[in-house]
Amino acid sequence: MALLEVTGLRTQFFTRDGVVKAVDGVSFELEQGKTLAIVGESGSGKSVTALSLMRLIQEPQGRVVEGGVNLGGQDVLKMSDTAIRAMRGNRIAMIFQDPMTSLNPVFRVGYQIGEALRVHKGMNRKRAFDRAVEMLDLVGIPNAAHRAKDYPHQFSGGMRQRAMIAMALACDPDILIADEPTTALDVTIQAQILELMVELQQREGTAIIMITHDLGVVADMANDVMVMYGGKQVEYGVADDVFYRPLHPYTWGLLDSLPRHDISAKGELCPIKGQPPSLIDIPSGCAFHPRCPYAKEICRTTVPALVEIEPGHSSACHFSGDPAFRRDQVACSADMEAN
C-alpha cells in the first residue's frame, strides 16, 4: 500500500464573490522514498492541495468539501485536532516558499529547529538544541554549533532555506512537502538546495511532494509528475512519460515555454497565451479550452475526465486517446525547428 493516498480531493473557499474551487477532484499516490512533483501555473491549486493534505486550510473561509487523504491507513481529514497536530511536523512536514519570512525573527535558529522536537518528541531545551545543531550540520551549515545561536536575519537566503529543511526533517517525517522551495533563491543556490533535498531523501527515505511551476526543477528529482490546471489534474504519470511523451496540450505549453539548449532555437520562447482562469468562474467544459490552440466544440461543452491513456499515464483531454494527437504536431515547436 502506498504511504499516502489522496482520492477525489476537493477544497473550496467561500468568498464574497463566490465559491472558489481551488482544488477540484485531485487523486494521487505517493510511495515511501519517492518524489511526486505537482506542477502548474500560479493559482492552479498546487499549494492548496498541499495545505489540504495537512489540514492547514483556514476555516471557515476554506474547507475540504470532499475526498480522502489516507496516510498509512488513517484518514487525515477525519482526524481529531489533537491527532492532526501530532501528525503535522512529525509525519508530514512542510517547507515554505520564502525562507526570508519562514523563520521567526525573534528566536535563535537552533531554538526554532528544536521546537518541533520539543513539541513532538518531548525533548528538553538542551537536547532539542543539540539535535538542532546536528540537523544544521547535516544540511551543510558550516560551524553549526555557533550558527545555531544566530538569529534568522544573520543567515543568508540559502542558509535560511537549509535551516527550514533542517527544521522540517528534525522529527524524521515520512513525507516532506516542499512548496516552491527554491523560487525565492538565486539560481546557483537553487541547485544546491535541490541537491541537498535529494541527498537527504536518499539517506532518510523521506517521500517528497515537490510543488513548483518550474519543470526544470523537477526534471531530475521527480519520480511522478502531476500537472494541475484550474484546480484539476490535467496530466499525471511517471516523470519520464510526462516529460518525453506528454499527452495534454497544457503540458506541451508548459514544456514549450521553457528555454532549451538542445533545440537550435534562435526564435523566441513559446509562452502559453492568455491568463490562467479565475477559480471562481472556471470556463465551461475543459478549463484550458480558451487558451488551447486545439480546442474544438466538445472542449467548450464537456469536462474531459482524467483517463489512463498508457499504463500509469493519464490525461484529461478529449483527444489524448488519439495516437496522432501528440506533441510533435505543436505548431510552435515546429516553427522553432524551422528556424
Next chain:
Amino acid sequence: MSKRRGSREQRAVSAGPLDVEGHPLDTQMPQPPMPPGAAELADRPSRTLWGDAWTRLKKNKLAIIGLAWVIVVVILTLSADLWVPRYFADPTSTEFGSLIKPTFPDHPFGTDRIGRDVFSRVVYGARVSLAVGILAVGISLVLGLILGALSGYYGGFIDTMVMRTADIFFAFPYMLFTIALLAVLGPSFQNVFIAIGILGWPSIARVFRSSILSVKENEYVDAARAMGASDWRIMVRHILPNAIAPITVYATMSVGGAILTEAALTFLGMGVQPPTPAWGAMLDDARSLILPAPWLTIFPGFAILTTVLAFVLMGDGLRDALDVKMKD
C-alpha cells in the same frame, strides 16, 4: 578569538574545489558560498530586536531625559520614608505655626492652608500617581491584550463582538465615563485605577489586534502550524513576541495619560480621598489660593507636568527605537 574563528571558517569554505555549477567537488554536503567577509560578519555578537532598540533609544536624548526623570521620581518616592519625615515633615502632619507660608529651608515648597509640608506631599503624592498609572495600564494591558489577541487571531464572530464593544466604549466621552463609573464604584484609590484600567482596554485591544493581523500573515506562523504547534503555542511563542512592540510604546504613553486622568479625577474629588497626599487633590485644595500662595499649585502642577511628559517622551523614543524601518 573572534578573528581567529573567522579566518578558519573562510579557509574551510574556500578549501574544496568547485565544479562549474559552484558545488564543492568533495564528498561533503554542498556548502553555501560565502562572500568575502561573511565569516567576520557571522562572528558579530547576535543582535536582537530589543538590543537594537536599546542602542537606538540611547541616541534619543529626549527619551533618555524622560527615562531618567521617571527613575528619579521612582527612587525619590520609594525611598521617601527614609528621609522625608526626618528632614522635612510627615506628609499628613500639620503645623499650625506656619499656615500657607513659603518657608524655605524648613519647608522647601512651603506649607499649605493647614500647615502641611508641600514638598513632603509632592514626594509622597508621586506614589499615588505612579501606582495608579502603572496599575491602571496593567489592567488595560491584561484586558486589552487578551481581547485584542482573541480578536486578531480568531477573527470572525469573536472579532466583531470585541471590536464593536470597543466601539461602544469609544463612543462615550472618556472623562464622563470615568466619572460615571466612579460614581457607581465610589471614590477611592483602588476604584480610580480600576476605572481608568477598564476604560483603557479598547485602545490597547485595537492596537494589538491590528498588530496581530499583520504578524499572523507571516510565513513563520504557517510554518509553526505546519510543524504541529498548538494555537496557544503559536499565539504565545510566534505571534505575541512579534506583535508586542507597538503595545510597549502605547502602554508607556498610557501611563502618562493615566496619571493625568487620576490627577483630574482627584481634583474633581472623585479620586483618592484626603488625607492621602495626591497631586490632583493638592491642586484642588489650593485652587482658591492660586494668587496669594502660588507655590501651592506650582509644585504639584509641575510634578504632574514633568512626570506625564517624561512618560510620553519615553514612549515617543520607544516608537522610534522599535521602528525597524528607521534602521540605518
